[in-house]
Amino acid sequence: MQLDxxxxxxxxxxxxxxxxxxxxxxxxxxGRVSVLEERNLPLAGADIRIERAxxxxxxxxxxxxxxxxxxxxASKFGxxxxxxxxxxxxxxxxxxVAPGTFTKTLSEGDQRMLIDHASYYVVSxxxxxxxxxxxxxxxxxxxxxxxxxxxxxxDLKANLRNGNITGMSIGFYCLKADWSTVEIETVDGxxxxxxxxxxxxxxxxxxxxxxxxxxxxTEAELSSVAHALAQRGDAAAIExxxxxxxxxxDLLETVREPRESTRGDDVEPRxxxxxxxxxxxxxxxxxxxxxxxxxxx
Numbered sequence: 001m002q003l004d005x006x007x008x009x010x011x012x013x014x015x016x017x018x019x020x021x022x023x024x025x026x027x028x029x030x031g032r033v034s035v036l037e038e039r040n041l042p043l044a045g046a047d048i049r050i051e052r053a054x055x056x057x058x059x060x061x062x063x064x065x066x067x068x069x070x071x072x073x074a075s076k077f078g079x080x081x082x083x084x085x086x087x088x089x090x091x092x093x094x095x096x097v098a099p100g101t102f103t104k105t106l107s108e109g110d111q112r113m114l115i116d117h118a119s120y121y122v123v124s125x126x127x128x129x130x131x132x133x134x135x136x137x138x139x140x141x142x143x144x145x146x147x148x149x150x151x152x153x154x155d156l157k158a159n160l161r162n163g164n165i166t167g168m169s170i171g172f173y174c175l176k177a178d179w180s181t182v183e184i185e186t187v188d189g190x191x192x193x194x195x196x197x198x199x200x201x202x203x204x205x206x207x208x209x210x211x212x213x214x215x216x217x218t219e220a221e222l223s224s225v226a227h228a229l230a231q232r233g234d235a236a237a238i239e240x241x242x243x244x245x246x247x248x249x250d251l252l253e254t255v256r257e258p259r260e261s262t263r264g265d266d267v268e269p270r271x272x273x274x275x276x277x278x279x280x281x282x283x284x285x286x287x288x289x290x291x292x293x294x295x296x297x
Contacts, residue, residue: 035227038117038171039083039095040210041075046168048072048209050146050157068146068157070113070123074168074207076139077101082196085228086221091244093195093228094182097202102140105172105204106133113144114208117171121152123209133207142168142207156209169210176201179232195237197228226251 053067075081077099086092105111113131115121123144124130130145146153159165182196216224222245229238230252242249 035230036171036173036205037224037227038169039075039097040169040216041073041167043165043167045076045081046072046074048160048165048168050160070142070144070146070156070209072142072168073139074133074142074170075102077137081139085197085224087244088184088194089186089192091241091248092221092225093197094184095197095199095228097139097199099137100135101199101202102133102135102204105202106135109204111204112206113142114206115152115156116210116212117169117206117208119206123147123150123153123156133204140170140204140207159211160209164211165209166212167210169208171205171208173203173205174199174201174228174231175203177228177231179234179237197232222248222251 049071050068051071053069075097077097079096082094082096084092085095088094110125110127111131111133112119112125113123115123123146126133130147132143134141134143146157148154156165177200178198180196180198181193183191184194185191225241225245226248229241229248238248238252
């Protein structure tokens with residue numbers, strides 16, 4: 001059981017930080033940026049299932065009450081769903097999503113459900129009436145139509161039956177986050193301190209059923225840490241982690257570059273939501289050669 005003690009909490013988005021317009025363009029003031037991030041929820045916690053639509057359910061399948069629906073959670077709230085990004089005792093941190101994080105974005109956005117974050121595998125969409133996203137006390141619940149005329153939807157169902165889907169994931173921009181210090185008990189029984197990032201507000205772009213491993217690679221975790229540190233803008237926090245992972249310094253310069261978001265309010269996505277991940281991946285391969293890092297393929 002983790003014993004929390006919040007101290008030295010700082011808001012990653014004070015009054016002089018990005019407005020929603022800044023976040024949409026991927027730019028922020030004073031050199032801080034809001035970048036597209038991805039977080040995975042393993043299959044055991046995602047509660048994924050395919051069910052027949054209820055007779056009284058508001059769907060776009062007409063009178064076909066036998067239509068199937070994809071249900072599950074893309075993100076979960078609170079301490080019980082807390083997860084580690086990297087090694088929280090050295091160069092990483094703990095992270096959790098606060099209840100209500102998606103309230104504003106769900107009222108304003110037009111999210112899609114994808115497969116593996118690929119924009120050409122659109123399963124459903126909010127504005128089309130085929131995707132329903134809602135928050136409950138557990139997390140972000142997904143209720144999606146499954147169009148049998150889409151071949152990749154049939155593939156998705158088969159992959160679920162065969163165990164090839166490893167969970168759910170979200171693609172989002174973090175607009176507001178708090179940083180605090182928590183006490184945790186190690187496996188040796190010692191009590192140590194670690195940083196906790198609590199996401200308070202996010203702009204949700206998409207939810208995905210994913211087939212890549214639930215355990216992130218070192219490359220992906222370094223990217224996530226760099227993104228969070230760039231938004232936090234705390235020099236001491238950066239130096240602390242660079243002492244353990246010197247390649248973070250160079251990666252921070254990569255993620256600090258301004259880049260456009262994947263979608264404006266009235267603009268269709270022109271590139272997949274994984275575009276920035278590919279750019280950072282290229283940078284990481286160069287850093288791997290420089291620092292002799294073993295990166296997963």
